[in-house]
Structure formats: C-alpha cells, structure tokens
Amino acid sequence: MTAPTSSSRRFSFLKAFIVVALAQSSVAAVVDPAVLDACPGYSATNVKTSRSGLTAQLVLRGLACNVFGNDTERLSLSVVYETRNRIHLKITDASQARYEVPESVFPRPQAQSVPSRSSNIQFNYTVSPFSFSIYRTSTREVLFSTSSHPIIFEPQYLRVKTRLPANANIYGLGEHTNPFRLPTDNTTLTLWSRDAYGIPVGTNLYGNHPVYFEHRTTGTHGVLLLNSNGMDVKLSSGEPGGPALEYNVIGGVLDFYFFAGSENDPTQVARQYAEVAGLPAEVPYWGFGFHQCRFGYKDFVDVASVISRYAAAGIPLETMWTDIDYMDRRRIFTLDPDYFPLPRMREIVQYLHNHDQKYIVMTDPAVPYLPDEGYTPYDHGKELDIWLKAANGSESLGVVWPGVTVFPDWFHPNIQQYWTDEFLSFYSPETGLDIDGVWIDMNEPANFCNLPCDNPFEQAIEQNMPPPRTTLPPDPNAPIFVNATSSSSSELKKREDLLNPPYAINNAAGPISSRTAFVRAYTLSSL
Missing domain, CATH: 2.60.40.1760 (glycosyl hydrolase (family 31))
Structure with missing residues (x-):
C-alpha cells in the first residue's frame, strides 16, 4: 500500500x-x-x-x-x-x-x-x-x-x-x-x-x-x-x-x-x-391613506363597528382590511354564513364605497383538501391539475389554517386560468364580495405540518385546525353603522375632558398634548 x-x-x-x-x-x-x-x-x-x-x-x-x-x-x-x-x-x-x-x-x-x-x-x-x-x-x-x-x-x-x-x-x-x-x-x-x-x-x-x-x-x-x-x-x-x-x-x-x-x-x-x-407596481392614491387591519374580528357587526368608530371619532379611514376571520372554517373563497353572511358583507362594502372608502380581504393560497364535499375551489383545481404533486404523483398535502390543504403550482400552464376564475367568481361585484384589493398571505407556501408530514390528517387534529369559533354568531339582522355620524355634544365633551383632564399631571412639557400627538376621543387601540 x-x-x-x-x-x-x-x-x-x-x-x-x-x-x-x-x-x-x-x-x-x-x-x-x-x-x-x-x-x-x-x-x-x-x-x-x-x-x-x-x-x-x-x-x-x-x-x-x-x-x-x-x-x-x-x-x-x-x-x-x-x-x-x-x-x-x-x-x-x-x-x-x-x-x-x-x-x-x-x-x-x-x-x-x-x-x-x-x-x-x-x-x-x-x-x-x-x-x-x-x-x-x-x-x-x-x-x-x-x-x-x-x-x-x-x-x-x-x-x-x-x-x-x-x-x-x-x-x-x-x-x-x-x-x-x-x-x-x-x-x-x-x-x-x-x-x-x-x-x-x-x-x-x-x-x-x-x-x-x-x-x-x-x-x-x-x-x-x-x-x-x-x-x-x-x-x-x-x-x-x-x-x-x-x-x-x-x-x-x-x-x-x-x-x-x-x-x-x-x-x-x-x-x-x-x-x-423592474419598477415597483404603481400604488393607488388611496393606498397612501390610513388603513385599519388586524386579526381577530368576531363577525360582521364587529367589522362594521370599527368602521363606525372611526367615523364617530373623526379619523379619516381610507381602507378597511379583514383577515381570515371572514372565511367559512378558514376556507379560501368562502364566507362564514353565520358570522360573515354575504348580504351583510356586501352591505359593509357598499357603505365603504358610498363614503369613498375601500375594502381589502385576506386570500390564503393554501386550498382545503376536500375531494368529496363539492368544494368548488378544490374541484376546479383538480380538473385543471394545478396542485403541487408528491414524489409518487399524488397531491402534496400540508396543514394550514383550514386543516389539510393542497397548494397551487404557480408554474403550471393552467394556473392563471384557475386563479382568475376563482377571483372573478368570489370577488364578483354583482354577486360576491366587491373588494378593492387583495391581501395575499401564507404563499411561501406556509405549511404547519411538521416533517416528515406522513400523516397530515392526524397533525391537523393535533393542531386543532381549523380552530373552532369561540363566540355565538350575531343576529343576522343586527343593525350596523348606527354610530357612524358626526360626534354628538357628549362626544365633544369627552374630547374636552381628555385634552384637559380634571387632574393635571406633572408634565414637564406643559399640557398633555404639548410636543406630542394631539389627544383625541379615541385611541387606535380601542378600535
């Protein structure tokens, strides 16, 4: 050697x-x-x-x-x-x-x-x-x-x-x-x-x-x-x-x-x-205004109430956003029929548009795997064969908010047809949710399934996906936008009390609004 x-x-x-x-x-x-x-x-x-x-x-x-x-x-x-x-x-x-x-x-x-x-x-x-x-x-x-x-x-x-x-x-x-x-x-x-x-x-x-x-x-x-x-x-x-x-x-x-x-x-x-x-996409003028967005709105009454409070507080809200809360069991291209029914959601959108305001909702590209439930977004993708595949040729399954999901293949020749069709159907101004912009999230794609993910159905159960509702649905006829007018005299009194509170703190800068934001009747955290 x-x-x-x-x-x-x-x-x-x-x-x-x-x-x-x-x-x-x-x-x-x-x-x-x-x-x-x-x-x-x-x-x-x-x-x-x-x-x-x-x-x-x-x-x-x-x-x-x-x-x-x-x-x-x-x-x-x-x-x-x-x-x-x-x-x-x-x-x-x-x-x-x-x-x-x-x-x-x-x-x-x-x-x-x-x-x-x-x-x-x-x-x-x-x-x-x-x-x-x-x-x-x-x-x-x-x-x-x-x-x-x-x-x-x-x-x-x-x-x-x-x-x-x-x-x-x-x-x-x-x-x-x-x-x-x-x-x-x-x-x-x-x-x-x-x-x-x-x-x-x-x-x-x-x-x-x-x-x-x-x-x-x-x-x-x-x-x-x-x-x-x-x-x-x-x-x-x-x-x-x-x-x-x-x-x-x-x-x-x-x-x-x-x-x-x-x-x-x-x-x-x-x-x-x-x-x-490439140059960045042109931003609409209204995109530079004040926008309100968070996760956790309970129902359509909750969303309308936030819009009303902005109006009552005199804060110029340009655009309202809604996270996945509005979906039926977190399923893309759906509305929860009890918590966010279509007629009431269309009423909210119409109110916003009548006041020259805009509406944006979340759209998660992970699509629930529901081969036997007549769920159109899944069935349509199956027909066009646009789901990502596993090594054996079956559909690649993961776990996201709605539970077990499939993912669109963004390089598939039919993907544009699928995405366009679903948008035209669900976001139809005549029959659906007439949005002004869409919030695309979880498209990395995000997957909650821990490797090796050999049983996504079991993991979905363990992770409690989709999470259940924890509140009762509102009255489907509940009035909304009842407080969306200009501030009443009592509202104005509240503003005066906040600006000049009965007890004057020892503020070295003087009045509490000196050298800071002017105190208003409502803070953003209360909306």
Whole structure:
C-alpha cells in the first residue's frame, strides 16, 4: 500500500472536518474558511473576447475538493457589458442544464451590449487559478474581487467570496431584522422564505432579495446574484484575508449583475437595479391613506363597528382590511354564513364605497383538501391539475389554517386560468364580495405540518385546525353603522375632558398634548 500524498491527506482532513462540523451543528454546515480557500478552483481556457465581453471555459485545476458533493469539472463563463453601468457575469455547468430563475417569473432586460471601453465599470480576470474583479473605470478602484478565494461549484453548493474594505457600508440582502447598515463582523443572512410569525430576530423571514448596495466615499455600487435557491450570505471582518462577503448557495447557477451606480449620487444604483428587477407596481392614491387591519374580528357587526368608530371619532379611514376571520372554517373563497353572511358583507362594502372608502380581504393560497364535499375551489383545481404533486404523483398535502390543504403550482400552464376564475367568481361585484384589493398571505407556501408530514390528517387534529369559533354568531339582522355620524355634544365633551383632564399631571412639557400627538376621543387601540 502506498502512502497517501499530501493532497489526499489534505482532503481527507477536509472531509473529516466537515463530518465533525455537521455532527455538531443541526442548523448549518460549518467549514473553516481556510479549508475552503485551499480548494483548487478553476483555470480559464478557450477565452474568446469581443468588443462587449468575453466567453471562456473554466476547468477544475486540481484534485477535487468535494466539500458538499462532487466538484463540477467544467464550467462555462459569460461576461457581457450590457449597458455603460451594468455588467452581466454568468457561470454555469458546461455539461448539463441546471435550475435558473425562469424568465416568466423574472424577465431579463432585452438583449443589448455596449463596447467595454465605454463602460463605467470593468471586468478583469486571472487565468489560473481563475479569479475575477470588477473595478470602477474612472478611478480603477476595485469593487468586487474573488482573488485568493477559489470558486467552488458543486451540484448543491456554490461558493463565491469577495473582499470588502474595512468597516464597509453594506445595505440590502433583505428581508431581515438587522440594522439598515448591515453589521460586517460575523453576520450571516439566510435567504429562504418562510412564514416567520412575530418576526423573530436574526432568522430568515418572508422575503428575500439577494442584492446589496455598497456605499463608499468614492461612490455607490450594487451587486445582484440572480439565484432563488437557499443561501447564506456571510459578512466577516476577522479572517486572515481581511473583511469579506461570502455567498454559500445550495444550488442553481452563478448569475451576477454588477451595477456601477455613481461616484456622487447614491440613488443611481437603485435606478440601475430597477432596470433589471423592474419598477415597483404603481400604488393607488388611496393606498397612501390610513388603513385599519388586524386579526381577530368576531363577525360582521364587529367589522362594521370599527368602521363606525372611526367615523364617530373623526379619523379619516381610507381602507378597511379583514383577515381570515371572514372565511367559512378558514376556507379560501368562502364566507362564514353565520358570522360573515354575504348580504351583510356586501352591505359593509357598499357603505365603504358610498363614503369613498375601500375594502381589502385576506386570500390564503393554501386550498382545503376536500375531494368529496363539492368544494368548488378544490374541484376546479383538480380538473385543471394545478396542485403541487408528491414524489409518487399524488397531491402534496400540508396543514394550514383550514386543516389539510393542497397548494397551487404557480408554474403550471393552467394556473392563471384557475386563479382568475376563482377571483372573478368570489370577488364578483354583482354577486360576491366587491373588494378593492387583495391581501395575499401564507404563499411561501406556509405549511404547519411538521416533517416528515406522513400523516397530515392526524397533525391537523393535533393542531386543532381549523380552530373552532369561540363566540355565538350575531343576529343576522343586527343593525350596523348606527354610530357612524358626526360626534354628538357628549362626544365633544369627552374630547374636552381628555385634552384637559380634571387632574393635571406633572408634565414637564406643559399640557398633555404639548410636543406630542394631539389627544383625541379615541385611541387606535380601542378600535
């Protein structure tokens, strides 16, 4: 038996290190950065340049690291100067297609290119080991550099690491609970959407945006990694190589957009990013008004009472919202016939519209699994075959508010027909609930079923889903909006008493409304 080479000893150590780290951590894999930096990386071959970019093949240059899978031996590199302020760099598996964010979900900018010499940022590279940098043309200041940090490209692990200046001003990589300016010392941002009730600190939340802006005294630039796989983005400052930003991605490809931004106008980088990501949807004028929303309204009388109190208090309510309380047993596209009957709900909507106010309701995309109850939203989806499937081809079941549920496949060719049909039917101005906007929730999708979720029916019972009503239904003929007129003299007296209470507290600022909000007869918490 021959003695192992130094390389084989090194990678035996690497695998042992990973095993120990994984055994010690149930949350995330921990690998010494120095071990990752010792991986062989790639060599650039067959480099072909043009006036607006280059292409190349990247070939594994040594014994594979195989950190979390087999290193991909050959990669394809493409660099395009798409505009004077944007470089598009893409690294893919040369031998097979891998998942990428679909064009139908994230449309790319129309194909275009500019001469590299006219660009405000430039791409530079080293052949072996392959590394690249992006620098500002006017000052040659490096904005992004993988030097000394080899790219790792495996089926379910991609790693790219760039240097940062000391005390870097990094913004973005949301949604998160960190400060606006991200801490750069041992901070990990995990991008993977989940139903994070209560917004727990330091965890991944509902939304993910793998883009960051870096502000320097010499300018502000941006970097987008167009990859929807789960990832950890690590910011560190205490490593031997100095401050760094590191991507650890669990699949897909490396699809980077680099934005030059501006040397003197930080807003320019946001405009350049919008050219790729798209402009935000236009917000209706009434969307800027005062909105009332919470979970837990008992019935239609409760909802109408809140609207009435706003009117009586003289608070200009622009829009009323209702959570899943209105649904029949938490089932999407239904109204509870006892607590939120259709005629009374239409009366509420009509009142709001008559007073130039708006109405929004919750719509949860998880659809109750009710194959034998004549429940149209489920049956219609079954006919169009739009439910997510399990590995064996059956419908994938989970547990959400209504109990056992199925989930729409948003990539299915029939999904638009299904969603449009259900909206037109349930939210019909003539026969249904004439809403002005819809609140889409739980669409990560959220699933209460604990893994392995081999018996969602049992778990639904254990979790008491759907939760039962705890109050009696109101009289279906109960009067509503009886207190929605202007304040009476007694109401005005209440306001005067609150503004000038019989006992004057020792308020250093003087009157109780001095240097604060003016006291009104009602507080928002009473509504």
